[in-house]
Amino acid sequence: MREPKATPTPPPKPKLVRKIPFPGSRLLRKLRHIFYAAWFIAFLRAEMRKNKGNKPNEKFIFGIQLKEAVAALHRIYLNPDGNIYLILSDMVGEGAPDLYVEDKGRFGTSPEDKQNIQELTYIVENLTYHITEIMPATGVLGTHKKAAIFELIKEGKEFPAGYFWQMERDQLEFDENDKITNVTDARAFFLLIGIFLSRSLVTTLLMKPLDYGLSTTVLSEVGERNLKLLATIIVYLIRVVAVPRKQTPLPIPYEISKFLxxxxxxxxxxxxxxxxxxxxxxxxxxxxxxxVKRLRAAGPTKKEG
Incomplete structure (x- = not known):
């Protein structure tokens, strides 16, 4: 992992310090956040077991499984010793360069702009690489039929209201009961991208870094712009891979357009x-x-009949 480049930045504005309800080091607060998310999911599962005499609501269970998948990804993305967290934290940390580069036309690109483009190149390539290393055989994200991620690509599932952006729904099929149907391999891949990038990265860590543990203090203006830039780039990749190669990318999701x-x-x-x-x-x-190939091999995901 190469060291982040040191670039000159304007004198920082006085930081606004958010009052943290539970004191402790940055690492301790981050781990506490992850623990609470896991505790909440465990609590819901315990309630399900306690009331198993009453047939559990399938939609409710699936909602918990989706939360488990997001929580598992957040544990990976926020691992203080992990490569993904190092990339994200460098973008918002003290002294981070403002990575947004404008087209200066005939005036050309300044050395600082060129350096920022190189930094963005590194971020895009390495962040994607480390995310695509995630494909465990076991656990919530594992390629087995009891994994939450396995349930994600099964037909007949009813997703929580508001889970999808409209541009995502337009790529999928639903029956008269709003349950997903005809989950082709391409759509299964799109659902994976939705949980790994759209839900667990863009709309949580990048758009709500304080709420989801990426930062424990209010971000500087530079940090906010950098996350907005990264969110826009990740959404662009989502729009590109949602369609066959060389086709026009999908439109920007209007639900989050004001944040991009x-x-x-x-x-x-x-x-x-x-x-x-x-x-x-x-x-x-x-x-x-x-x-998708490994998940399909783990068990049936197509609805029978």
Missing amino acids: YTDEEMKFILSKLKKSLDYAEGLLRDWGEEY
């Missing part, structure tokens, strides 16, 4: 990151294809 840069604002950066984005797209597609 527009395509016009990103035109210059995306052009500079093209090789890295192509590399990341290839990694995600290959990873998703293999993940």
Whole structure:
């Protein structure tokens, strides 16, 4: 892992310090957050077992399984010794460079801008690489038929209200009871991308870093812009891999559009990151294809009859 580049930054503005209800070190508070998420899921499961005389609601159980998958991914993404956390924390930490680069036209790209483009190249390629290393054989995310991630790609599941962005729903099929149907391999891959990137990264850690434990203090303006930039890039990758290669990407999800840069604002950066984005797209597609293949081999995911 290469060391992050040191770049000159404007004098930092005075930090707003959020009052933390439970004191302790940054690591302790992060671990406490993860523990509470796991405790809540365990509590729900205990309630289910206690009331198993009454037939548990299938939708409720599936909702818990989705929360388990997100919590498991957050444990990986927020692991203080993990590569993913190091990448994310460097983007919001003290002294982080402002990575948003504007097109200066005929004035050319400054040395600082070139350095920031190199940093973004590193972030996109390494973040994608480390996420696509996740494919365990056991556990909540494991490639076995008792895993929460296995339930994710099964037909006949009713997802919680508001789970999908509209542009995601438009790529899927649902029956008259709003249960997912006809989950092809391509749609199974799209569902995996939805839990690994859309839910566990974009709408949680990147858009609500305080609520989900990426940061324990209010971010600087630079930190906020950097996460907005990364969220926009990740959503762009989601839009790209949701369709066959070389096709026009899906539109930006309107539900989160106000938290992202527009395509016009990103035109210059995306052009500079093209090789890295192509590399990341290839990694995600290959990873998703293999993940779905292993999940299919673990047990039946198609609805009978």
